[in-house]
Amino acid sequence: MIYFDNASTTAVLPSAAKAMYENMTNIIGNPSSLHTLGLRAEQAMNDARERVARAMGVNAKNIYFTSGGTEANNTAVIGTALAYKSRGMRVVTQVTEHPSVTDSFRHLEELGFDVTYLPVDEFGHINIKTLENAVDEKTVLVSIMYVNNETGAMQPIEDMVKAVKGKNKNCRFHCDCVQAFCKHKLPSNADLISVSSHKIGGPKGVGALYIADGTRVENLHFGGGQENGLRPGTENLAGIVGFGAAAEISSQNIAEKAENVSNVKAELLKLTEILPDVYVNGACDSPYILNMSFLGVRGEVLLHALEADDIYTATSSACSSKQKNKLKIVDLLNEGRGESALRFSFNADNTVEEAVCVRNAVLKHIPMLRKFQPR
Ligand SMILES: Cc1ncc(COP(=O)(O)O)c(C=O)c1O
Known part of the structure; x- marks a missing residue:
């Protein structure tokens, strides 16, 4: 084949599958339980958080686990726009984003946001000047992907972040890095970054959102307060552990x-x-x-x-x-x-x-x- x-x-890496099996058979606790079994589960989750953060080149306290890249993108786009809407209701994206981003912006349109969909040229590239011109003092969020999932076209994200912040320092920048994670060095200056486990040799149905210090995101789910209240619900512990193992291996060399x-x-x-x-x-x-x-x-x-x-x-x-x-x-x-x-x-x-x-x-x-x- x-x-x-x-x-x-991607196929699940043997080391990720092994880590999941061991977790499922040895760790029975709920990470939120107060007893020793709960603490062990929490420890396994925090180890995985450290591993994913290291692979992304960020701090573990800024990582929020989600059910995948789709949920990370939905949360980043809708949650950030809602958190800052009192400052302005303008948001910017581009036409070749993944549907989990584009459809989040369509939802924001329905909520009354003014959305700019930037065009791309025949190579799939955005003109950085066009991006800069689309941002004003009322723009609260820009979301542009790093590697396009259909064509592999890449955008110069770090330069784009600088251009956007130069125009409006309070505007937040989200980058969908699902196809870039463990393949390319991630942008160092984005406020929010989405990644997904099953694109890097981890299991399906788990992902992560990086949120920089000082960036606010409204939660779209309600419940028991897990993941600092941003993503409540008992965590997919085995999936998270498999994601951590895959991130550790796939981020090397x-x-x-x-x-x-x-x-x-x-x-x-x-x-x-x-x-x-x-x-x-x-x-x-x-x-x-x-x-x-x-x-x-x-x-x-x-x-x-x-x-x-x-x-x-x-x-x-x-x-x-x-x-x-x-x-x-x-x-x-x-x-x-x-x-x-x-x-x-x-x-x-x-x-x-x-x-x-x-x-x-x-x-x-x-x-x-x-x-x-x-x-
Ligand atoms: C660029 C990009 N963003 C987001 C996603 C969604 O990730 P997930 O399948 O983990 O929900 C994908 C999946 O194909 C993708 O390629």
Whole structure:
């Protein structure tokens, strides 16, 4: 099997699975209980918090566990906007965010906020001057992702934070780093950062939100006061422990891993030289994601042809593949290319040999599929 769909999810690392199993079989307490069993559970959770924080390069006291990247994004966008609405009801984002961000801004619109959706160019990049112009004294929040999940386009977040703060020092900046965590160094100056466990070799259904000191976020859930009241509810302890174990391992040697993955990606990029009418969609910034259109062949058809060879890819992000009427990001960048787009996404263990194998499989399928699918 060749798995090139790591932006959708990753296989759980053996050390993360082991840590979860040991936690589930040995630690029976509720982290909020006052007795020794509760304290042991709390200790396991705090160890995991330390590990995730270290991998993010932040302080553990600023980490709040959530049910995943989606909840971290919902909380960051809606919770921060609500916390500061007395200062102003203007918020800014951009058009190629993950739906967990975009739909949070749609919700803010319904609540009466004035939302600016910044455009991107054909590479998926935002003009920093356009961003700066969109911020005024009433803007309370900007949310811009670091690595785009469909195209791998990256934004210069640290420069963007500086530009935004230069315009309005009180404006908060949130960055969705779900596709960047453990792959790229995270921005050091964002006020809020979202990450997710299942993109880095941890279990599904757990994530974290980093909130800088001095940034207020209103809680969207109500209950027993866990996670400082921001995310009440008994914690997913085994999931959190698995997340901590995965973060510790996956955050090591990121530069070396990125170089290896660049070589994997380069093999697939050769397809643009070998086959006619093959295009790269968006900027090829992150080595971990490659989105290509093979004109004349529907992405879904190529995906299933490759699947028959035990090769796994994606036509778009896993979340938007379920939202039939959503415009694909590729179509926003290059209209007409979305239907024939296929996303290859890698992890540190993928090899050049696997890429050569996938390239040969594509070379085998495309001429035949093009014959049968009229343009
Ligand atoms: C950029 C980005 N943000 C947020 C999410 C949502 O994360 P989760 O699946 O943990 O809810 C994803 C998942 O695909 C993503 O790629």
